[in-house]
Amino acid sequence: MYLNYELFFYCLLVFSLFCGLLVFCSTRSHLLLTLLSLEFIVLVIFLTLFYFLVFYGYEGYFSLIFLTFSVCEGALGLSILVSLIRCHGNDNISSLSALMW
Template identity: 60%
Template sequence: MLMIMLFFSILMYFMGLISFCMKRKYFLLMLLSLEFIILSLFMNLFIYLSVYGYEYYLSMIFITMSVCEGALGLSILVSMIRSHGNDYFQLFNLLW
């Protein structure tokens, strides 16, 4: 059972990574694929902590930091939509 969960979490990680690399047109899709990667890493961390019998305190810190990352990404998305009118990532030029 443990190996199946580990396989699915690694598969989730690579699916999120492939989605992040392929869907670079919209900023919202990039944020969603990053959150999917974070969830798969959280699942890997949870499996690791449960196998070795450690406490789950580190997982709570990890999920707190990932929530902060998600809130920061959404705030960047809102400011980008307010300034540019859409969330096309190629339209947003960082060199101007």
């Protein structure tokens, strides 16, 4: 029985990306859940990029640059979350208003 592992891996990555997008679009109550879904999407994109670079025989330096920027993005999101919790006491997005700032 022949199983095409490459096609299976592509389908798994696309399914993971759509699951991350679904969670990102459906969670609007807490900022932490939104940040976690964004990090999941970034990790799926990193795995896809790394797989394509290895498959076509390129160097992995671009994936390291992408991973560095995604870590900086995650640190920025966590700092915004800590600032929000210190100012408002919770991470509910519904308690925020543009007029409060």
